[in-house]
Amino acid sequence: MHKQYDAKIQTSKTKPLWVVLALVCSCSHAVAALQGTTKWIPEDAYVVASLRLGNILEKSDYANTTEWKPILKWAKKILPEIAPILEDPNATGLNLKVPARLFLRGGHAKDDTLAFGALFLAKDKKKVASSLASIAKKANLRMRKDKGFVAYVATGKSIGLAIKGSVIAFVGVAPSPGNPIDPSDRVEEVAKSLL
Numbered sequence: 547m548h549k550q551y552d553a554k555i556q557t558s559k560t561k562p563l564w565v566v567l568a569l570v571c572s573c574s575h576a577v578a579a580l581q582g583t584t585k586w587i588p589e590d591a592y593v594v595a596s597l598r599l600g601n602i603l604e605k606s607d608y609a610n611t612t613e614w615k616p617i618l619k620w621a622k623k624i625l626p627e628i629a630p631i632l633e634d635p636n637a638t639g640l641n642l643k644v645p646a647r648l649f650l651r652g653g654h655a656k657d658d659t660l661a662f663g664a665l666f667l668a669k670d671k672k673k674v675a676s677s678l679a680s681i682a683k684k685a686n687l688r689m690r691k692d693k694g695f696v697a698y699v700a701t702g703k704s705i706g707l708a709i710k711g712s713v714i715a716f717v718g719v720a721p722s723p724g725n726p727i728d729p730s731d732r733v734e735e736v737a738k739s740l741l
Contacts (some may be wrong), residue, residue, distance in 0.1 A: 665715055
């Protein structure tokens with residue numbers, strides 16, 4: 547008779563343990579998902595901002611505003627490949643539920659490039675690659691590939707896009723008069739250091 551009660555007591559003690567274990571595991575996955583692009587922010591960044599683009603776009607209802615309607619109409623005529631992205635940001639393949647991270651770093655020494663960046667996570671890598679290729683083609687950017695890293699830059703310009711794995715970086719560098727290195731090479735260098 548005692549064995550029967552002992553078994554019930556042991557079962558009742560182990561159930562809460564399993565529940566707690568399940569909650570801890572699910573919380574750790576949730577925290578990892580929330581971190582998103584945090585680990586790619588440079589350690590020396592002195593300005594960092596997180597934007598939940600999905601929430602901003604949803605709450606702003608931008609596609610129905612008087613400011614955006616003419617832009618969308620113009621984009622459909624002039625940039626038909628990009629218009630779907632403007633109408634539905636989910637068409638980019640970006641994970642809009644994970645915060646985008648914006649940062650500013652560098653500029654502390656003469657050879658330390660002042661750079662800004664925005665980091666995004668891809669939800670659908672193929673869509674992102676297609677979107678970036680389309681934007682690069684329209685903007686006349688050249689593509690550079692290196693071991694899974696792809697950068698889209700324009701000679702003489704100090705901004706560009708890069709992707710590696712599921713992380714996308716929009717990178718810009720401050721003009722550096724007297725620096726013999728092309729700004730697009732510095733953009734690529736900064737993007738590689740991030741990704």
